[in-house]
Structure formats: structure tokens, C-alpha cells
Amino acid sequence: MSLIVDNLRIAFGERVVVHEVSFEVAPGARLGLIGESGSGKSLTALAILGLLPEGAHASGSIRLDGEELLGRSDRELARIRGARVAMVFQEPRTALNPLRRIGAQIAEPARIHEGLTRAQTRERGTELARRVGLPEPTEILRRYPHELSGGQRQRVSIAAALSAHPRYLLADEPTTALDVTVQSEILATFDELVRGSGSGLLFITHDLAVLSRIADHAVVMSEGRMVESAPVPQLLTAPVSELGQRLLAAARRTAFRPGGTE
Amino acid sequence: MTRFLLSRGLLLVLGLAVASVLIFLALRFLPGDVAQVIAGTDATPARIAAIRESLGLDRPLPVQYFEWVGGLLRGDLGNSVVTGTPVASEIAEKAQVTLPLALLSMLIGLAIAGPLGVAAALRRGRPAGFVLSGSAQALAAVPVIWAGMLLVIVFSLWLGWLPAQGFPRAGWSDPGAALRSLLLPAITIGIIEGAALLRFVRSATLGVMGQDFIRTAAAAGRTRTGALLTHGLPSVALSIVSVLGIQVAGLLVGTVLVENLFTLPGIGRMLVADVGNRDLTKVQSEVLVLTAIVLIIGTLVDVIHRLVDPRAREVTA
Amino acid sequence: MSGFSRLLRHPAGLFGLIVVAVLLVAAGVSLVWTPHDPVFTDSTRRWLAPTWEYPFGTDNSGRDIFSLILAGSRVTVLVAVGSALGAGIVGLLLAAFGALTRRWVRESVAVLIDVLIAFPTLLIAMLLAAAWGGSLLVVIVAVSISFGVNIARVTRPEIRTVLAADYVLAARASGIGSWGILRHHVLPNIAPIVIVQLSWGMALAVLAEAGLSYLGYGAPADTPSWGRLLSELQTYIGIQPLSVFWPGAVITVTVLGLNLLGDGLRDVTDPTLSEPATSAGGNA
Numbered sequence: 006m007s008l009i010v011d012n013l014r015i016a017f018g019e020r021v022v023v024h025e026v027s028f029e030v031a032p033g034a035r036l037g038l039i040g041e042s043g044s045g046k047s048l049t050a051l052a053i054l055g056l057l058p059e060g061a062h063a064s065g066s067i068r069l070d071g072e073e074l075l076g077r078s079d080r081e082l083a084r085i086r087g088a089r090v091a092m093v094f095q096e097p098r099t100a101l102n103p104l105r106r107i108g109a110q111i112a113e114p115a116r117i118h119e120g121l122t123r124a125q126t127r128e129r130g131t132e133l134a135r136r137v138g139l140p141e142p143t144e145i146l147r148r149y150p151h152e153l154s155g156g157q158r159q160r161v162s163i164a165a166a167l168s169a170h171p172r173y174l175l176a177d178e179p180t181t182a183l184d185v186t187v188q189s190e191i192l193a194t195f196d197e198l199v200r201g202s203g204s205g206l207l208f209i210t211h212d213l214a215v216l217s218r219i220a221d222h223a224v225v226m227s228e229g230r231m232v233e234s235a236p237v238p239q240l241l242t243a244p245v246s247e248l249g250q251r252l253l254a255a256a257r258r259t260a261f262r263p264g265g266t267e
Numbered sequence: 268m269t270r271f272l273l274s275r276g277l278l279l280v281l282g283l284a285v286a287s288v289l290i291f292l293a294l295r296f297l298p299g300d301v302a303q304v305i306a307g308t309d310a311t312p313a314r315i316a317a318i319r320e321s322l323g324l325d326r327p328l329p330v331q332y333f334e335w336v337g338g339l340l341r342g343d344l345g346n347s348v349v350t351g352t353p354v355a356s357e358i359a360e361k362a363q364v365t366l367p368l369a370l371l372s373m374l375i376g377l378a379i380a381g382p383l384g385v386a387a388a389l390r391r392g393r394p395a396g397f398v399l400s401g402s403a404q405a406l407a408a409v410p411v412i413w414a415g416m417l418l419v420i421v422f423s424l425w426l427g428w429l430p431a432q433g434f435p436r437a438g439w440s441d442p443g444a445a446l447r448s449l450l451l452p453a454i455t456i457g458i459i460e461g462a463a464l465l466r467f468v469r470s471a472t473l474g475v476m477g478q479d480f481i482r483t484a485a486a487a488g489r490t491r492t493g494a495l496l497t498h499g500l501p502s503v504a505l506s507i508v509s510v511l512g513i514q515v516a517g518l519l520v521g522t523v524l525v526e527n528l529f530t531l532p533g534i535g536r537m538l539v540a541d542v543g544n545r546d547l548t549k550v551q552s553e554v555l556v557l558t559a560i561v562l563i564i565g566t567l568v569d570v571i572h573r574l575v576d577p578r579a580r581e582v583t584a
Numbered sequence: 585m586s587g588f589s590r591l592l593r594h595p596a597g598l599f600g601l602i603v604v605a606v607l608l609v610a611a612g613v614s615l616v617w618t619p620h621d622p623v624f625t626d627s628t629r630r631w632l633a634p635t636w637e638y639p640f641g642t643d644n645s646g647r648d649i650f651s652l653i654l655a656g657s658r659v660t661v662l663v664a665v666g667s668a669l670g671a672g673i674v675g676l677l678l679a680a681f682g683a684l685t686r687r688w689v690r691e692s693v694a695v696l697i698d699v700l701i702a703f704p705t706l707l708i709a710m711l712l713a714a715a716w717g718g719s720l721l722v723v724i725v726a727v728s729i730s731f732g733v734n735i736a737r738v739t740r741p742e743i744r745t746v747l748a749a750d751y752v753l754a755a756r757a758s759g760i761g762s763w764g765i766l767r768h769h770v771l772p773n774i775a776p777i778v779i780v781q782l783s784w785g786m787a788l789a790v791l792a793e794a795g796l797s798y799l800g801y802g803a804p805a806d807t808p809s810w811g812r813l814l815s816e817l818q819t820y821i822g823i824q825p826l827s828v829f830w831p832g833a834v835i836t837v838t839v840l841g842l843n844l845l846g847d848g849l850r851d852v853t854d855p856t857l858s859e860p861a862t863s864a865g866g867n868a
Contacts, residue, residue: 056485059392079490087488094486099479103578104501117488149577165487278698285699293711304715408787408840410794412811413832416818420825431821520706524795528818539799542714550714554707561702 007031008173012065015048023229030205037220038209045229046209050175055082087114091171095178097158101150108146115168133164156187173205213256225249279566286558291332344552349544354552365533369518375457384468406462415455415528432530452529456521471506475499512565590852597848603841611661620648622655622808640830655808667727667789668782674732683743684762705730705792718801723793731785739774746773776853783846787839794835810835
């Protein structure tokens with residue numbers, strides 16, 4: 006029982022952008038996917054959900070608790086998305102529907118998959134808002150996305166992703182677009198909630214410092230290829246790949262001490 | 268919000284004022300004498316003098332202008348120089364044909380453009396999408412008058428389903444007959460306007476399809492199409508509302524041509540006849556009324572857009 | 585010219601180029617030769633079916649419809665070219681006034697543009713026809729005004745961008761005057777947009793001519809014109825319904841060609857340019 010990506014290959018026509026990537030996320034496990042932008046990390050996550058952009062084609066194998074996902078119809082994948090595998094996206098400014106109130110979006114996966122009534126949705130929404138630390142939950146549910154700060158919007162996205170209790174959660178740089186101070190708070194909330202939910206986590210980032218706070222094991226990707234797969238403590242002390250070493254050097258330059266919290 | 272309404276209202280008034288000056292001046296820079304033009308080349312000097320006096324043409328331009336505008340503000344659009352009847356009541360009467368025609372045309376246009384425009388976007392890059400956007404491109408190039416003639420040939424001459432021209436003498440006292448005679452004209456305008464609108468709906472839909480929040484909705488457990496329909500269509504509808512103002516201008520032009528094609532007693536046909544009769548005071552008021560309709564609807568559309576789009580609404584509203 | 589060869593490889597643009605070329609050749613040829621005299625009436629050959637001699641048949645007074653359409657293309661070309669020139673001049677003048685003059689002039693021009701946008705071309709033409717009588721000049725002036733305003737509106741943001749650019753500020757600082765800046769910096773930058781707009785504007789002009797000539801306020805009675813031909817043939821739609829096919833079809837193909845040429849030019853000059861508001865307005 007786990008989410009297994011096996012020899013995943015993603016191509017736009019002739020151009021291969023992800024080459025034979027393989028990893029496994031067990032329920033409760035926390036895997037980091039780290040690499041520079043354009044290394045194919047986000048596409049890998051989108052392939053799991055069957056949400057690759059138009060023109061991209063995935064081959065290989067993605068198995069969810071034993072079931073093959075590649076080649077399934079959009080309708081079948083839709084039943085899995087949000088319910089068994091959920092995703093938090095990078096950009097809080099654009100990830101939420103600007104024309105809908107927060108209350109209609111914060112519990113959307115739960116409403117779709119569990120068939121909640123209007124009252125149940127409101128109740129779930131309030132509870133979720135409280136859990137992700139949004140101020141004045143009942144009031145904030147009546148607001149529109151543009152009335153919230155970036156950090157608050159990202160909290161909404163995290164709440165929505167966890168609303169239907171998915172067994173696996175994909176997070177694509179959920180804190181990158183935020184201010185550094187907000188980033189740290191959100192990361193703490195995120196960490197706590199994911200731990201509490203027991204979901205398996207695939208956490209995508211380009212920042213080793215962030216990764217070290219969230220993940221236990223890491224896969225390093227460079228130009229669409231896996232160049233290293235190691236436990237996080239090992240990556241923090243003795244990275245093997247050239248990119249791993251560069252990432253570590255970059256993380257050291259920022260205010261980061263191995264083993265420390267901040 | 269109040270500030271927005273005030274500034275938008277002020278802009279509308281300013282627009283109407285500028286429009287009225289432009290219309291007034293356009294009809295004053297004549298080759299020769301207004302009275303002469305109205306009376307025709309074979310009129311006697313006495314008749315010309317009479318016309319000049321009755322129109323107040325011997326007075327300075329500003330006085331004439333303010334007299335006209337003053338009348339407009341009281342709901343008096345002046346009298347026809349040719350028949351002497353009040354213009355306002357005649358416009359009100361003809362509007363009973365033109366407004367339903369315009370409304371019906373717009374509904375038909377939206378009914379065509381909405382679903383097919385979204386479908387064209389969803390089927391982009393596939394044969395169905397190519398056929399849809401290709402036919403829309405071609406239809407948007409068809410002259411309204413020709414489209415009307417072809418529809419008359421098929422539905423009136425060959426199939427005999429709908430009348431080829433005219434409007435029942437009894438008007439709307441027989442709603443069925445009145446509606447039947449407006450159907451073919453409205454379809455004519457609706458198809459052509461709808462084709463232009465379809466291309467807009469298609470590109471609006473494509474724009475929304477690329478938005479992140481559609482992907483979020485799909486990730487929440489909807490199919491890609493389902494995500495677009497539930498989360499994307501409100502945005503598309505909002506963009507349609509914002510171009511309705513321009514559509515109205517196209518619609519009015521359509522009614523002018525189509526009313527002549529189908530000999531419908533509407534404002535457009537009256538305008539064409541009045542231009543032919545050189546009934547300048549009447550043309551002046553008619554053109555202003557039509558322009559006012561475009562400007563007012565444009566303003567309404569702006570206000571509606573502001574009310575519907577939460578991003579445009581003020582937080583304190 | 586690499587832009588031109590790219591246009592040749594653009595299917596829509598190529599179609600547009602071919603249509604324009606055929607139209608120009610037809611108009612040119614019709615000046616010196618048509619199969620039959622387009623205005624010669626002969627009651628013995630009324631409503632002849634299409635044959636090699638009369639490819640589109642004849643009308644109620646025995647005129648050859650093919651020759652009438654060939655001769656009518658002259659009016660179409662005249663109105664399209666005249667309107668393009670007029671709209672270009674009106675548009676650039678408004679744009680220049682809207683960009684370079686004193687603040688109150690700029691603002692007044694902006695208001696004027698917003699109001700004029702609300703006037704459909706046909707309404708402007710009717711207004712002018714009421715004062716001056718119908719003529720092709722009225723059609724050209726009406727399209728020039730309404731489309732010129734559109735050009736001014738579309739180019740306005742681009743002009744602002746150029747005027748705020750560093751190299752323009754540097755040029756200003758070195759003492760180059762407003763008109764010099766307009767000629768050397770602004771015009772080259774907005775030329776692609778204007779050319780695309782003019783192509784669409786010519787399509788509008790062809791439709792406007794057809795509509796106004798149909799209403800009797802365009803081409804004079806003795807001048808063959810596609811719109812006028814449509815209105816003449818409509819009278820006999822009960823007798824010879826299919827005769828209205830040809831004039832309408834050539835108008836449609838011409839308008840489609842000009843629209844596609846504009847699309848093609850837009851794609852090869854600047855793929856990010858959006859469609860103009862007026863192209864959503866259809867038969868204006």
C-alpha cells in the first residue's frame with residue numbers, strides 16, 4: 006500500500022522532459038523532491054493526478070495502492086483526485102477561484118467526494134479554517150480570495166487539500182511565493198497538519214533548508230533526471246551528486262544550521 | 268461604490284453631451300442652406316423662408332442647439348419637418364418593433380455563441396473545434412443583408428414556414444403573428460452577431476482554461492471539463508457581459524439593415540426613410556436616441572460588471 | 585522581407601493575400617475589359633441561366649451578373665483603400681494629439697474617442713448622408729472616422745509605453761522635439777499594430793459599402809456595386825432566388841480574406857496582440 010512512481014517519463018512530442026523517475030511514498034512517509042526550476046518536479050506531481058498540461062504525455066507506471074493510474078480516463082482520475090491524492094499548488098494568488106467565496110472553496114474536495122450538504126459544508130469549512138489557523142473562521146469564509154493575504158490564501162489551499170482526508174498529499178513549493186516570515190509559519194502549520202493526518206507526503210521544493218524541515222527522505226532531480234536519492238540527514242551532510250552539493254552550499258549561505266530549527 | 272456610480276454617471280452625461288454636439292454640428296455643416304436642403308431644389312423662396320423660420324435657423328447656432336437639447340430634456344424630440352408629427356411619439360411607436368427585434372436577436376446570438384463558443388474552446392486542435400471556429404470566422408464575414416436573403420429563400424420561399432417580410436397591421440395585439448414576423452429577421456441578426464460573439468467566447472474560455480484555479484478545481488476531484496464548466500463559466504459570462512456594450516452597437520446596425528430587408532416598421536427603417544426625405548430635425552433626434560441607447564447600455568454593463576465581480580467591488584460596500 | 589515570407593507560410597494570411605490579389609486584379613481588369621458591358625440592358629436576355637457566356641447568369645434587365653460583379657469590385661477597392669487611408673490619418677492624428685499635447689487636450693481627445701466608439705459606422709454614415717446626400721465619399725468618411733477612432737484607441741497604450749521608455753526620455757533630454765520623437769520612435773513601434781488594424785478596417789469598409797449601397801446611400805445609381813446589386817436582385821427574389829448568391833458570396837469572401845489577412849499579419853508581427861473590439865461587432 007503506497008504511491009509508487011516507476012520509470013516515469015514525460016514528453017512533449019519528441020522532447021523528453023522527465024526521464025525514468027522512480028520513487029515510492031508510503032502512507033505517513035515524507036518524501037522530498039528537490040531540484041532547480043525546470044527540472045520536471047512539478048510535472049511529475051501533475052502526472053500523478055493526471056493533470057499534465059496539454060501536449061504532454063506520460064509513460065512508465067504510477068501505482069496508487071496497487072492500482073495503475075497511467076492510462077486511466079479523466080473521469081476515473083477525477084474520483085481519485087482530492088479524495089485519495091490531493092495537491093497544494095505553489096501560487097496562492099491564482100490557485101483560488103476569484104469569483105467564489107472562501108467558504109465555497111475551502112471544503113470543495115470534501116463536498117465533491119462526500120456529498121456534503123450546504124450546512125455540513127459550512128460546518129466543515131469553519132472547522133478546517135480553524136485547524137489551519139485562519140483568524141475569525143466564520144467571518145473569513147464569507148470573503149473572496151482577493152480580500153485575503155497570500156499566507157491566508159495558502160492556508161485555505163492547504164485546508165482544502167486535506168478536507169477529504171486524502172491518503173497522499175502532493176505539495177508543490179507551497180511556501181515559495183510567500184514572504185520569509187510567513188513561509189516559516191505556514192510550513193509549521195503544514196508540518197503539524199500532515200503529521201496529524203497520517204497522509205503520505207510528496208513535498209516539492211528547490212530549497213534544501215525547507216526540505217530539511219519537512220521530509221525524511223529526498224530525491225534530487227536535475228534536468229528531468231533523478232541524480233540522487235538519500236535520507237535527508239545524509240543529504241545535509243554528505244551529498245553525492247553535484248547538484249546535491251550545490252543545493253547544500255546554497256542552503257548554508259542562507260541562515261540555516263544543520264539540525265537546527267531556524 | 269457610490270463614488271464609482273457617480274463618476275460613471277458623470278461620464279455618461281458628458282458622453283451624451285459630446286454626442287449631441289457632434290450630431291448637431293454634423294447636420295449643420297451642410298453644403299448650402301439647411302432650409303434649402305429640406306425644401307428640395309424646386310422649392311419656392313417663400314417655402315424656404317417658412318422652413319427657416321419654423322426651425323429657428325435664422326438664430327445663432329448655440330441658441331438652436333440649446334433649444335434642441337432643452338426640448339430633449341423635457342422629452343420633446345421636436346417635430347418632423349416633413350410631416351409635422353412629434354418625433355418622440357413616432358420613435359415610441361416604432362420602438363415596439365425595434366426593441367423586441369434587438370432583444371430577440373441578442374438572445375439568439377447568445378444562445379448560439381455561448382454553448383458553441385465553449386465547445387469550440389474545449390475541442391481546440393480537433394476537427395470539431397476547427398469546424399466551429401472556422402464557420403464562425405466565415406459567418407462573421409457574411410453581410411447581414413445577404414444572410415437575410417438566403418434565410419428568406421430557404422424558410423419563406425422553399426419551406427414556407429415564416430413570412431418573408433412585413434409586420435402585422437394589428438401589431439402586438441396578435442402576439443403570435445408579430446413574433447412570427449420578427450423571427451426570421453432576429454435569426455438573421457442573431458446568427459451573424461452570434462458568430463462574432465462565438466469567437467470572443469472561445470478566446471475567453473481558452474483564457475480561463477489556462478487559469479490556475481481551474482487546475483485547483485480539477486485537483487479537488489472534478490474532471491477537466493467539469494472544472495471548467497463549474498468554475499470557469501462564471502468568468503466567461505463576466506467577460507461576455509463586458510462586451511455586450513459593443514454588441515449592442517452591432518445589433519442596432521443589424522436592425523437598421525434588417526428592418527429594411529424585411530420591411531419592418533421599426534426605428535431603423537424610419538431613419539433610412541428620413542435620411543432620404545432630408546428630415547434633418549428628425550434624423551438628428553433619432554441618431555441621438557440610438558447613440559444614447561448604446562451609451563446607456565455601455566454604462567449599465569460597466570455597473571453590472573462592477574456589481575458582479577467581487578474583485579471590482581469595494582471591500583466596504 | 586522575412587515578415588512577408590512568414591505571411592506566405594501562414595495559411596490564413598496566405599488566403600487573405602490571395603483574396604486581395606484577386607480583388608485587385610479583378611478591379612484592374614474591369615477598368616479595361618469586362619465580358620459584357622455591365623450596364624448594357626437587353627430585354628431579350630433576361631434571367632438567363634449560367635452558361636460559359638454568362639457565368640453567373642443575367643438579371644431582370646438582361647445585364648451580365650458576372651460583368652456587374654467584376655465592375656463592382658472597383659467600388660469595393662476604392663472604398664477599402666480610401667477608408668484605410670482616411671482611418672490611418674484620423675487614427676494617427678488622434679493618437680498624436682492624445683499623446684503629445686497639453687493635458688486638457690489629451691483628456692478631451694480621450695473623451696471624444698470614448699464617445700465616438702459608441703457611434704456605429706452605419707449611424708455616422710446615415711448622419712452624413714442626411715446632410716450631404718448618399719455617396720461613396722460619405723461611406724469612406726464614415727469608416728475613416730469610426731475606424732480611425734478605433735486605431736487611436738488600440739494604439740494608445742503602445743504609444744504611452746514608447747513615450748515612457750528610457751531611450752525616448754534620453755532622446756527628449758538631448759533636445760529632440762515632440763514631432764521628431766513621434767516620427768522616429770513612436771511611428772515605427774505602432775506601425776505593425778496600425779497595419780493589422782487597417783486590414784480589419786478594410787473588411788469593415790467593404791461591409792459598410794455593401795450595407796449603405798443596399799440602403800441606397802452608397803454607390804450612385806449608375807455605378808455597379810455589390811451592395812447595390814444585392815438590393816436590385818432582392819426585388820426579384822421570388823422569381824430568381826439564386827441570383828442573389830453571387831454578389832453576397834463575393835462580399836463574404838472579400839471580407840473574410842481581409843479579416844484573415846489581418847489575423848495573419850497580427851500573428852507574424854506580434855502574436856500577443858489581441859483581437860480588436862470591433863471585430864466582435866461584426867457587421868458594423
